[in-house]
Amino acid sequence: MNANLMPTGSAYFLTKETQETEKHTLSVLVDNEPGILARVVGLFSARGYNIDSLTVSETEHDKRLSRITVVVVATPKTLVQIKLQLERLVPVHRVHDLTAEGTALERELALIKVAGTGENRAETLRLADAFRAQIVDATVESFVFEVTGKPSKIDSFIALMAPLGLVEVVRTGLAAISRGQEGM
Amino acid sequence: MTEQTSQDNQITGAEMVVQALVDQGVEHIFGYPGGAALPIYDAIFQQDTVQHILVRHEQGATHMAEGYARSTGKAGVVLVTSGPGATNAVTGLTDALMDSIPLVCITAQVPTTLIGTDGFQECDTVGITRSCTKHNYLVKNVADLPRIMHEAFLIATTGRPGPVVVDIPKDVQFALGDYTKPDLDNLRHASYRPRMDGDHAAIEAAVDLMLRAERPVFYTGGGVINAGPEASEHLRELAELTGFPVTSTLMGLGAFPASNPQWLGMLGMHGTYEANLAMHDCDLMINIGARFDDRITGRIDAFSPNSRKVHVDIDPSSINKVVRVDVPIIGDCGRVLEEMIRIYRSKTNQPRSEAIAPWWKQIEKWRGVNSLGFKNSETVIKPQHAIARLYEATRDRDVYITTEVGQHQMWAAQHFHFEKPNRWMTSGGLGTMGYGLPASVGVQVAHPDALVIDIAGEASVQMTMQEMSTAVQYGLPVKIFILNNERMGMVRQWQDLLHGSRYAHSYSQSLPDFVKLAEAYGGKGIRCSDPAKLDAAIAEMIDYDGPVLFDCLVEKDENCLPMIPSGKPHNEMILPDTANIGSIIDEKGRALV
Numbered sequence: 097m098n099a100n101l102m103p104t105g106s107a108y109f110l111t112k113e114t115q116e117t118e119k120h121t122l123s124v125l126v127d128n129e130p131g132i133l134a135r136v137v138g139l140f141s142a143r144g145y146n147i148d149s150l151t152v153s154e155t156e157h158d159k160r161l162s163r164i165t166v167v168v169v170a171t172p173k174t175l176v177q178i179k180l181q182l183e184r185l186v187p188v189h190r191v192h193d194l195t196a197e198g199t200a201l202e203r204e205l206a207l208i209k210v211a212g213t214g215e216n217r218a219e220t221l222r223l224a225d226a227f228r229a230q231i232v233d234a235t236v237e238s239f240v241f242e243v244t245g246k247p248s249k250i251d252s253f254i255a256l257m258a259p260l261g262l263v264e265v266v267r268t269g270l271a272a273i274s275r276g277q278e279g280m
Numbered sequence: 281m282t283e284q285t286s287q288d289n290q291i292t293g294a295e296m297v298v299q300a301l302v303d304q305g306v307e308h309i310f311g312y313p314g315g316a317a318l319p320i321y322d323a324i325f326q327q328d329t330v331q332h333i334l335v336r337h338e339q340g341a342t343h344m345a346e347g348y349a350r351s352t353g354k355a356g357v358v359l360v361t362s363g364p365g366a367t368n369a370v371t372g373l374t375d376a377l378m379d380s381i382p383l384v385c386i387t388a389q390v391p392t393t394l395i396g397t398d399g400f401q402e403c404d405t406v407g408i409t410r411s412c413t414k415h416n417y418l419v420k421n422v423a424d425l426p427r428i429m430h431e432a433f434l435i436a437t438t439g440r441p442g443p444v445v446v447d448i449p450k451d452v453q454f455a456l457g458d459y460t461k462p463d464l465d466n467l468r469h470a471s472y473r474p475r476m477d478g479d480h481a482a483i484e485a486a487v488d489l490m491l492r493a494e495r496p497v498f499y500t501g502g503g504v505i506n507a508g509p510e511a512s513e514h515l516r517e518l519a520e521l522t523g524f525p526v527t528s529t530l531m532g533l534g535a536f537p538a539s540n541p542q543w544l545g546m547l548g549m550h551g552t553y554e555a556n557l558a559m560h561d562c563d564l565m566i567n568i569g570a571r572f573d574d575r576i577t578g579r580i581d582a583f584s585p586n587s588r589k590v591h592v593d594i595d596p597s598s599i600n601k602v603v604r605v606d607v608p609i610i611g612d613c614g615r616v617l618e619e620m621i622r623i624y625r626s627k628t629n630q631p632r633s634e635a636i637a638p639w640w641k642q643i644e645k646w647r648g649v650n651s652l653g654f655k656n657s658e659t660v661i662k663p664q665h666a667i668a669r670l671y672e673a674t675r676d677r678d679v680y681i682t683t684e685v686g687q688h689q690m691w692a693a694q695h696f697h698f699e700k701p702n703r704w705m706t707s708g709g710l711g712t713m714g715y716g717l718p719a720s721v722g723v724q725v726a727h728p729d730a731l732v733i734d735i736a737g738e739a740s741v742q743m744t745m746q747e748m749s750t751a752v753q754y755g756l757p758v759k760i761f762i763l764n765n766e767r768m769g770m771v772r773q774w775q776d777l778l779h780g781s782r783y784a785h786s787y788s789q790s791l792p793d794f795v796k797l798a799e800a801y802g803g804k805g806i807r808c809s810d811p812a813k814l815d816a817a818i819a820e821m822i823d824y825d826g827p828v829l830f831d832c833l834v835e836k837d838e839n840c841l842p843m844i845p846s847g848k849p850h851n852e853m854i855l856p857d858t859a860n861i862g863s864i865i866d867e868k869g870r871a872l873v
Contacts (some may be wrong), residue, residue: 180597188417
């Protein structure tokens with residue numbers, strides 16, 4: 097009945113995105129108030145931005161300030177928009193693009209559970225030592241390791257554990273801070 | 281910073297709400313009571329300073345507040361109950377966010393002890409309204425209430441204005457606490473500080489471009505209106521000083537007088553030929569308080585390809601969001617215009633008449649196309665003709681126009697002409713059918729002696745028709761001028777353009793008798809279908825001292841032209857003499873909206 101109906105959609109005047117995407121780490125200083133995380137996350141979903149990782153915690157209790165570290169993948173044009181849109185939120189004090197401002201320090205913590213016996217267990221311990229992973233729980237058939245470092249280091253460690261009895265992983269997401277004496 | 285009152289002077293949260301409204305200079309609020317809002321309603325009952333307008337549906341309250349805000353420049357205030365009261369307000373809040381209208385919407389909430397239990401008439405109001413407000417609050421402690429109320433007004437009315445929701449649980453309304461007055465000398469907010477003054481060097485660079493331009497155009501928007509009447513004055517002064525042509529978005533109509541020879545008419549999808557061609561061919565575009573909306577730009581990659589672009593906006597995120605500009609200026613439109621004038625004058629007092637004479641000659645040629653022309657008829661009322669006659673009949677009066685959304689809205693923008701700001705209230709960004717009738721009620725509340733007309737369509741007006749009852753209750757003599765073509769005309773037009781004239785649900789098979797309907801509400805009904813009797817009928821409508829529903833039966837299948845079809849650039853407009861609009865848009869364009 098509708099055979100001659102033209103296909104329709106709801107695209108606005110979208111121009112093809114020609115810019116390459118980049119991974120950037122943003123540091124966002126916000127009032128620690130109820131709903132602030134929902135505001136930030138809601139902004140990202142409403143405007144179609146991608147979050148790679150998100151870490152949030154109160155950092156200055158007296159001033160009730162929290163620091164959100166968010167890793168985004170976007171084109172340079174969208175990165176500017178993300179920063180400006182975040183700054184529009186009333187409880188947001190400042191947004192810094194740490195990646196754009198230079199080489200920031202980036203760290204992540206992971207807890208990794210590995211089960212195994214015999215040679216696997218010995219190999220697990222040797223690798224953990226090489227990665228400076230702490231043993232935070234041990235049974236005769238399992239370990240829980242705590243690893244801290246750049247995300248790439250944690251990725252490598254997890255990859256090595258995979259064939260040795262990896263059970264599960266939990267990661268904190270990225271915490272990042274700029275180098276040098278200047279604060280945010 | 282604030283004086284503490286003694287224990288004896290403690291008042292309830294509900295009383296604080298009313299006191300804060302009084303201290304913020306609020307005279308009227310629009311609302312609807314309900315269980316959770318009763319303490320605030322009780323506090324309203326016991327005072328006379330703030331007048332409450334009882335609406336018939338909470339969406340109506342938000343649009344009334346929008347009309348009130350747009351016509352006065354003050355914040356519009358809404359009061360609704362929890363649950364459905366709040367959810368019904370969502371459309372109006374979104375509308376206000378899209379069009380940057382200052383609203384403070386107080387929503388009642390179930391008591392804090394019930395929050396999260398799926399209580400009766402409970403909804404997650406702050407969650408639901410987070411993405412359709414500039415900011416929102418859930419007040420869990422009465423001690424925070426005065427500060428939040430004052431902050432809500434600050435945030436709603438400053439910077440890029442917008443709606444703010446304050447959600448107040450019933451137990452907080454009952455709780456006793458100390459009230460503090462707004463601290464007007466110390467309005468600085470810790471993290472919210474809109475930038476008002478534009479960067480001096482950027483403004484200087486913009487003026488430099490203006491002094492060298494040969495094909496300049498001012499493209500102005502709602503930001504000029506939001507910056508207050510002075511901003512419109514500055515725009516007029518700068519236009520006179522430079523001699524440049526001026527066009528405006530739908531939202532900006534009235535900031536520049538339509539009678540001025542430098543006025544090109546509205547631009548965009550249904551803008552004039554001269555305005556759109558000037559935008560396409562200019563070498564300098566000076567955007568003041570507009571946001572490169574897709575109804576304006578058409579195809580982005582073909583948008584004004586050879587121009588330098590200056591963009592003045594108070595919202596930094598508007599800059600380079602859609603169109604990359606050469607000179608961004610972040611600041612209040614009024615202040616930036618004032619500074620532009622000062623710098624321009626410091627260099628010369630001469631308009632650039634000679635340098636831009638060929639440009640004006642070109643514009644005159646485009647004007648000669650008469651893109652707003654239409655074939656009039658002696659047997660049936662043409663909708664454009666109806667608006668032109670309405671304009672003629674009211675041009676000597678202080679008239680405020682609201683509209684619904686659709687063809688009639690575009691015809692009103694094309695054929696009704698505005699000399700002053702704050703006289704034109706329409707739903708631009710969200711395109712909310714049903715906006716106009718309640719908005720006209722809100723405008724009339726603010727301007728009881730003015731002539732307020734809602735130019736409507738018979739489909740839109742039925743979405744909020746019940747507010748006729750509000751108009752009758754408060755003796756508000758709004759005139760609802762319905763261009764009745766028995767169709768959702770714009771939908772029908774697009775079905776002709778894009779869907780082989782298959783009219784899927786775009787016509788009304790049963791319409792009410794609008795004359796009887798008006799009488800049922802206690803208003804007056806007038807019907808007219810004869811072009812010869814139109815002027816007399818319009819005069820009768822204007823002269824009647826009370827709300828009127830005017831059922832103007834017009835040509836059913838008139839197209840709203842000119843039009844930039846989707847997927848086309850500005851210089852490929854459909855002009856009024858086009859016979860078959862169904863063959864214009866190619867396959868690619870059909871996927872666009």
